[in-house]
Structures are given as C-alpha cells and as structure tokens.
Amino acid sequence: xxxxxxxxxxxxxxxxxxxxxxxxxxxxxxxxxxxxxxxxxxxxxxxxxxxxxxxxxxxxxxxxxxxxxxxxxxxxxxxxxxxxxxxxxxxxxxxxxxxxxxxxxxxxxxxxxxxxxxxxxxxxxxxxxxxxxxxxxxxxxxxxxxxxxxxxxxxxxxxxxxxxxxxxxxxxxxxxxxxxxxxxxxxxxxxxxxxxxxxxxxxxxxxxxxxxxxxxxxxxxxxxxxxxxxxxxxxxxxxxxxxxxxxxxxxxxxxxxxxxxxxxxxxxxxxxxxxxxxxxxxxxxxxxxxxxxxxxxxxxxxxxxxxxxxxxxxxxxxxxxxxxxxxxxxxxxxxxxxxxxxxxxxxxxxxxxxxxxxxxxxxxxxxxxx
Amino acid sequence: xxxxxxxxxxxxxxxxxxxxxxxxxxxxxxxxxxxxxxxxxxxxxxxxxxxxxxxxxxxxxxxxxxxxxxxxxxxxxxxxxxxxxxxx
Numbered sequence: 001x002x003x004x005x006x007x008x009x010x011x012x013x014x015x016x017x018x019x020x021x022x023x024x025x026x027x028x029x030x031x032x033x034x035x036x037x038x039x040x041x042x043x044x045x046x047x048x049x050x051x052x053x054x055x056x057x058x059x060x061x062x063x064x065x066x067x068x069x070x071x072x073x074x075x076x077x078x079x080x081x082x083x084x085x086x087x088x089x090x091x092x093x094x095x096x097x098x099x100x101x102x103x104x105x106x107x108x109x110x111x112x113x114x115x116x117x118x119x120x121x122x123x124x125x126x127x128x129x130x131x132x133x134x135x136x137x138x139x140x141x142x143x144x145x146x147x148x149x150x151x152x153x154x155x156x157x158x159x160x161x162x163x164x165x166x167x168x169x170x171x172x173x174x175x176x177x178x179x180x181x182x183x184x185x186x187x188x189x190x191x192x193x194x195x196x197x198x199x200x201x202x203x204x205x206x207x208x209x210x211x212x213x214x215x216x217x218x219x220x221x222x223x224x225x226x227x228x229x230x231x232x233x234x235x236x237x238x239x240x241x242x243x244x245x246x247x248x249x250x251x252x253x254x255x256x257x258x259x260x261x262x263x264x265x266x267x268x269x270x271x272x273x274x275x276x277x278x279x280x281x282x283x284x285x286x287x288x289x290x291x292x293x294x295x296x297x298x299x300x301x302x303x304x305x306x307x308x309x310x311x312x313x314x315x316x317x318x319x320x321x322x323x324x325x326x327x328x329x330x331x332x333x334x335x336x337x338x339x340x341x342x343x344x345x346x347x348x349x350x351x352x353x354x355x356x357x358x359x360x361x362x363x364x365x366x367x368x369x370x
Numbered sequence: 371x372x373x374x375x376x377x378x379x380x381x382x383x384x385x386x387x388x389x390x391x392x393x394x395x396x397x398x399x400x401x402x403x404x405x406x407x408x409x410x411x412x413x414x415x416x417x418x419x420x421x422x423x424x425x426x427x428x429x430x431x432x433x434x435x436x437x438x439x440x441x442x443x444x445x446x447x448x449x450x451x452x453x454x455x456x457x458x
Contacts, residue, residue, distance in 0.1 A: 008401060009399075056387065056394070056396060056401065057396065057399065057400070057401060059399070083387060084396075085385060085396035087398065087399055109383045109385060109396070109398070110383040110398040110399065112398075112399075146382060147382060147383055148381070148382045148383020148384070148397075148398045149382075149383075150398055150399075176454065177398065177454075219452075222454055
C-alpha cells in the first residue's frame with residue numbers, strides 16, 4: 001500500500017530510567033543500559049526530521065523523561081521553535097518550581113501526570129516507593145501554572161476498587177482532564193498479567209461509575225475511560241492503523257510504529273543512528289509490514305470494519321499467538337479468541353514483579369544469596 | 371471590573387496553527403482540523419474580544435453581513451467551549 005502522506009505525532013522516549021517500579025510499565029523487560037541513550041544532538045535531529053515529515057504533536061516520555069533535564073528543555077524549545085506542540089508525560093517526582101519554569105519558558109503546552117492510587121499507602125505498594133506527596137506537590141504546581149494538565153491513573157486489579165476515590169481526588173484538586181486507562185498488557189504488564197487483570201465486576205462497575213461522574217461533571221471535567229479490550233467483543237483500533245499517524249523513537253534510537261512494537265521479535269526496526277525518519281516511515285519493512293489492509297488475513301480481510309479497527313493490535317496478536325499478522329485475538333471473530341478468555345481467567349490475587357533494570361535485580365539477587 | 375459581555379480565549383494548552391487552507395487547533399495529545407472560516411474566527415479569539423467584536427472584524431475583512439457571521443461565530447465558539455478548547 002502507498003504510504004500515507006505524513007505522520008502527525010512522535011513519541012520521544014528519552015530514557016528507560018525511572019525511580020518508580022510500576023508493575024504495569026509498557027517499557028520492554030530488557031530496559032537496556034543508559035549508556036545506549038541517544039545524545040541531545042541526535043534527539044534534536046530527530047525532532048527536525050519529524051517536523052519536516054509533518055509531525056506537530058510531540059510527546060516526551062520514558063521511563064521518566066524529566067531525568068534528562070537539559071535535553072528535555074532543549075527538545076521542547078526546538079519543538080516550539082518549529083511550531084509544534086509539546087506534551088510531557090511524567091510521574092512528576094523531579095519537578096520543582098525552577099524546573100517547571102524552564103519547561104514553560106521553552107514552550108511546554110501540556111503535562112500528563114500520573115498517580116498510582118488516590119492514597120499514599122496503596123500508591124507506594126504499586127510504585128515500589130513512597131512518592132505520593134511529591135507527586136501531589138507537582139500536580140498542584142502544574143495546576144496553577146499556564147499549561148494544560150491531565151491527571152492519569154492506570155487501573156488494574158489492585159487499585160480498581162479505589163475508582164470512586166480517584167474521581168473524588170481529581171475533583172478536589174480541580175483537575176479538568178482525567179484519564180482512567182485500564183492497564184494494557186504489554187511489557188511489564190504482560191509479564192504481570194495474572195496479578196493485574198481486573199475482575200469482570202470491577203470493569204462493569206467502573207464503567208458505570210465513570211458514566212455517572214462524566215454526566216455530573218460535564219463542562220468541569222473531561223473524563224476518558226479506556227476499557228480493557230479483553231472484556232470487549234471488538235479490538236481497539238490500535239494507533240488508528242499501523243504506520244498511519246504516529247512514530248515512536250526509543251531511548252536507544254529505534255523507530256517504532258507504536259510504543260509497544262519492540263516486543264514483535266519477528267520485525268527488524270530501523271534506528272535513527274543509521275536511517276532517517278522519512279525513510280523509516282516510507283520504505284522500512286517495519287512500517288510497511290502492517291500498513292493498510294493488504295497484509296490482513298481473514299476474518300479481517302473480508303470484515304466491514306477493516307478500516308475502522310485496522311485488524312486491532314499487532315503487538316497483542318504477536319504476544320498471544322506468536323504471529324504479528326494474525327487477527328487481534330481480542331476480536332470475537334478471531335480464531336484465537338479463546339486465548340483471550342484463558343488470559344482473562346488466569347487472573348488471580350497474586351504477587352507481581354516490580355519493574356527494575358536487570359542489573360538491579362541481579363544485584364539484589366546476589367545480595368540475597370550472599 | 372466585571373465585563374458585561376464575555377470575552378473569549380483559547381483554553382490552557384490550546385494553540386492555533388494557521389496554514390494556507392485553514393489551520394489546526396493543537397490540543398493536549400490531539401489535533402482538530404479547521405476550515406478556512408473557522409481558522410479566521412479563532413485568529414480573532416484573543417481573550418479581549420467578545421462575539422460581536424469578532425463578527426464585526428470578520429464582516430469588515432470578508433465584506434459579508436454581520437448577522438450571518440455572528441451566527442457562525444456563536445456556533446463555532448459554543449462547540450469549542452463544549453469540548454473545553456475555548457473559554458469565556
């Protein structure tokens with residue numbers, strides 16, 4: 001299929017490093033080494049190339065992007081200079097007045113800040129460290145600044161029952177945009193799926209609660225509730241189609257069609273160290289493999305939703321079936337749909353593995369054995 | 371001092387990007403395409419002008435009847451207020 005004219009959004013994952021250990025992180029299990037991180041000049045070149053290609057929405061994420069302070073400020077300034085829009089996706093624990101002022105001066109437009117739970121105790125269990133008060137301070141500081149703010153809380157089995165308190169918290173803090181996203185099972189979340197899978201009852205009551213709150217808070221708070229697609233009959237239209245609108249560049253320079261795509265072991269991804277974004281977008285195998293509808297097997301190929309759902313999610317198809325070109329098993333029409341049911345039924349109240357670099361796990365393991 | 375008529379402004383984190391054939395409203399993690407006439411209206415949303423002032427300026431620029439433009443302005447701004455992209 002002909003490549004679409006232009007991508008509109010780029011997610012820049014500046015680092016995989018993070019002081020939190022959330023067990024649902026979508027980052028790869030192999031977090032790599034900070035020595036492999038792209039330097040500032042490489043990132044500025046990526047931003048220039050993206051803007052030339054048509055990107056206007058730039059996201060800065062990680063890991064925790066604020067850990068690369070000088071780079072982050074310069075990158076946002078470059079985005080602003082090029083007429084783009086800079087979003088920062090952060091957990092907020094490194095922000096103070098001076099840092100935020102630098103980001104604002106560079107032209108930052110929007111901050112999405114996360115909480116793990118509405119209360120400190122549960123938040124510390126999920127994040128593996130007690131930073132709730134620091135997050136709260138950052139949230140309030142951003143709310144008073146001249147930048148748009150979205151509060152994000154990833155929902156899963158361990159915190160789903162606190163949904164009423166999350167809503168009350170957001171209302172109390174005067175949040176205008178609230179994103180309640182049920183965990184998506186990639187990266188660490190896939191590894192921890194048993195412990196994180198919400199119950200059917202949690203999902204059912206959650207959707208009802210959010211619908212009520214949205215009605216009550218209309219005009220004051222905009223609430224997005226992302227359903228877990230294992231509980232639906234239709235797959236999500238992942239990324240609005242593979243290679244249609246968006247690019248992600250990882251801390252080590254890989255160019256991906258979606259933030260979770262590195263999990264697809266059968267694809268080779270280009271790297272900004274040796275390929276331009278333009279070439280990656282238009283001709284690389286990774287971007288053209290599942291673009292459009294030509295690659296589709298049945299039931300997608302003959303489905304009248306093929307240009308609505310785009311076959312669902314390639315990463316999920318790969319993780320569950322080993323074949324990235326399969327129909328997303330989340331779809332009820334998929335011949336592999338039973339995998340999703342088994343996946344759902346594997347849920348249990350169980351321990352999870354915190355997200356940590358393997359060297360740290362290794363070090364702790366050594367200590368335990370010593 | 372309280373103003374008798376509300377002035378309109380883009381909400382926090384909402385930015386207008388003009389192009390030859392209209393423009394786009396850049397919003398948190400999103401893009402809203404604008405027709406040429408919508409872009410012309412939003413260009414005049416500056417936190418000081420009210421609906422009548424915006425319509426009057428458009429009438430002069432496009433040499434069109436104010437009443438008609440006034441309706442267009444009201445319609446667009448109401449839709450964008452509903453979505454949280456414009457405030458008054």
